[in-house]
Amino acid sequence: MTGRMTARPARRSRFTHYMGRYWPLYVMLLFPMAFCLLFKYWPMTGLAMAFKNFKIVKGIWGSPWNGIDNFKYLFSRPESVGVILQTLKLNLLDLAIGFPMPILLAIMLNEVRNKAFKRITQTVIYLPHFLSWVIIASLFIAMLRTETGMLNVIAANMGGSKVPYLEDNLLWEVVYIFIGVWQSMGWGTIIYLAAITGISSELYEAATVDGAGRFAKIWHITLPGIRGTIVTLLIMTLGRILGSSFERVNSLSNPYVVLKSANVISTYIYRVGLSNGKYHYATAMGLFQNVIGVLLILIADRTAKAMGESGLI
């Protein structure tokens, strides 16, 4: 009894002491938290649609619940497993090739000493990020067509044989990954370049004095210096392992690949749900994608922390 009595004021004073020190931080957080709650969490009530037979004139809450019928429908279709696997395959390839590219490029750019060259190159490699997928696709398709595409015409004139870049499913996947990497690699360097500039120049000077070569400096200073950023970005990318840009797939797709290589979750959702106003199918599939994504993130975050990184959460 008495113990409790004495414990209380002590706890309170610890609390007031804590708040006395940290209150400004909570005040700072108020503004972004309010934004987050209003603009992100409030609309999340819409996730309920995943378990409803949604009709917009009845509103989200007025529409009848239908349990897990939407999920049953989506996963009962014979192609659903194939679609998930294909999405995984393309995204893993994207990750394996697309993720390291900006790091490599950033390091290469960092090694450039000619300022003018560096600036021009940097600006130029960002350009693809500014073009929409429709424009990118129409250009690449014109270049890669089997009979009349520029690449094949040149190859034919030089005595080579024609390659069905867009018709063969395997080649299409290569093209898809290549275009994706090409489109995003330059833009991706920005964040790493910013991280590299955060590395203390003293470290480099000290290494130079120690007689380290350039490779050694990259390996022992630059890479460790941006390791935190790499891990953070990697974990965030993992969360999107089942997501893929509808615009990218759809604009590069063609009848030869539409049901094979280009048959991914985003286009599948469009075909069976969004195109005929069934938002609840899209919501259900989105929920599935993201639950998997967040689970992966949590696992990756734990792993990163176990390896001594600061992690995401």
Added chain:
Amino acid sequence: MQSKATALKTPKRSIRESVGSRTLDIINYVLLTLVALVCLLPFLHVVSMSLSSNGAVISQKVYFFPVEWSVEGYKMVLNDPSMMRSLGITVLLTVGFTLLGMILTVLAAYPLTKKDLKGRSVISFMFMFTMYFGGGLIPEYLLMNDLKMLNTLWSLLLPLAFSAYNIIIMRSFIESSIPVSLEEAAFLDGANYWSVLFRVVIPLCKPVLATLCLFFAVGRWNAYGDALYYISTSRLYPMQLKLYYLMGMASDAANLAEGGAASYVTGEVVKATCVMFATIPIIILYPFLQRYFVTGIMIGAVKG
């Protein structure tokens, strides 16, 4: 300035420069030039189309050089007051959005770098969660309607300004680049969290602030998905939404079928011109921000 830099570099280079290092340089320059060229080609293609005659473009004669040089497209676009208006709206939006986004990001990221802040991981998770889960188009649209923001620029300014991605980037930059000792020193000098944030953290975060500014600005500049639904007053259309309507190639054929005497079908050249018109202003932003990437190197000096 220039001579100083070279003066500093020259002795270092003459000592350390080896054949291997020079070969590395050459390979590096060659590879980067190739990458840059590959990235430049599509852009050259669009530029060339915008400067060619319509006939040459639909004959697909234009690859990377203008054919039958013509600036008609630019004349048309520049003489259209609605285009200028949209550009103005987009600039206004982009500036406001970037400012708001940066304030939110800094205010959210800094407290979360404090390891002993209670509730830190809960709040972090709460933020991160929004990167992957959202209510989708319908509830977001209804929210905009409830807040009476439909058909106002607020609907384009507010919802996307909160970016968990950018907050996480900012946080991880502060954690990895700003030594705790530096902040501790400031506290000993009688500073509080606010003054540390504004006097120590922000000045040292210039590279990441420049990066995030770029992310916010470019993100807003290029987005049209929200405007497509939230804005139904043509006078408030941002540039990219106008572009979206112009690029609706499929609808042109439908238009011809429905309208018959279609008098105003947009030519390919005008489309290409509009792409340039909508892209060049934002690309120009980059070189201005670029210098902040260099100032970041001063961190070591400040610390010392």
Added chain:
Amino acid sequence: MKKLVSVFLALVLVLSMASFSALAEDKVETTASGAKVITYGEQIELKVPIYQRNGIKDPIEDNWWTHWVQENFGDKYNIKVTYVPISRTDEVNDFTLKMGSADTAPDMIFHYDNPQLLAYIAQEFVQEIDEEMVKEYMPDYLAYVGDAAYQAGKYNVNGKKVQMYFPAARDAADNWATVIRADWLKKVGKEMPTSVEEYLDVLRAFRDANLGGDYTIPATMGLPSTTGMRADSYRTGHTDPREIAIYSDLQVVSLDWEPIKRNYKVMNTMYNEGLVSKDFALDTDGSQAKSDFVNGKAGVYGFYLSSNSDVISTLMENCPDAELAILDARSGVPAGETLYDYMADPIGISTGITAYCKHPEAVMMYINWMSQPEVLEFLEYGVEGKHHTVVNGLKVLNSEYDGEDRFVSTNANIDLFVMVTQTRRDATSKEAMAATYCPNGFEYLMDQIFENNARKTYIQNYRFTTPIQSQAEYGEDLRTRFQAISAQVITCPEAEFDATYDSLVKEYCAAGLDEIHAEKAAVYDAENP
């Protein structure tokens, strides 16, 4: 004194409010044509959707023409007409979102295609139309579109046939032109083909003569679209109305139907013999076909004629010697069979009154007002000397006119009067169409189009009035499969055609087509006892 003034002011205020409320009563009148109209005592707002297609002109919802409507219709009846732009490229989503609440929902909703109109009914977007009110408020509309069109707005809802939409008029005005290089025909010494066999021979001759250079493409061909793959010409022996109702559809292609298979067989032959581009399936937007033709590489090309079309002008720039003729429509039919063609629905867009609308009579007044001949004619043609010129007694639109009262929508106001009619009434005679659609010097193409049309036997598609649930469910999925199958069966070796076709179609049928056919058959039998 001060008090007195304030009492006086209060009195004035009360009196004036009383007089306002006395004015604020609706006034019912009848127009010269017998239409009931209401002048609202208190202003109401009428939210009218309008297609947004193109961002480069004046605001579609706020321009000289919308002001004209406000002055001549809105102000007269104390209605504030607000136009709500609807993205043409994303209209279903756009309408659907706006139907989320009464604030955002327009008072009307429209669509061209029957399946989507049925979907809007199923989603409860539209309210039932009171036919007694239609008789009172809309005599001009009824007179203009005619009873047949009006009846097409009736749908089967909960077992009752009720008026759900106001269909607009549409006259048959066909500006689609499939042209053949007449100079190439002369060069290979052939006549205009009159059967598919002769047509293939002509294409082979084009190919062998390499008339378009190294990459000669005898005929351009796009990937078949669901609306294009109707196999009209192969329907001999398949014209039973019930069969047409079940198998002929613009959204879902019945690949298991014999006419369709025969059509694919010919396409397969054309592909394998090198009579079409090997890359046809990659040309998803038609730009490759267009470029092949205007570059003089291709012998046959189909497009919508318009007086300022860049197809003909660019072709003549690139190949000054080119001569064009409309391809005889019989080139698509095996010798000895009937030349059938699809008859477009005789109605244009259908407009419904949305579930939230509180003043259905205002919607009716709006559509009826617009149906009046003098209003409609002004919206269609504007002012002589500005918007149109009169040539040989025919009104021809002047696409160059650029005054402040210029046409705003890319189709010269059609988007504004689309609820009443799809076609300008005066523009359907041969002479008028030639003047409207043909570039100078190519007016003869319209003669040939009319000659072609005279050879055709038209078949009209059946219009279901009950929603086909399975079609809504599988439609988009089947469309994607259809595209994939099209590419495969057209490009497979001729010897494997039958086997490839049959095995792919089996899968396609199982993916929903069989279900759709069964449902359509049942619905058809219920609707036609």
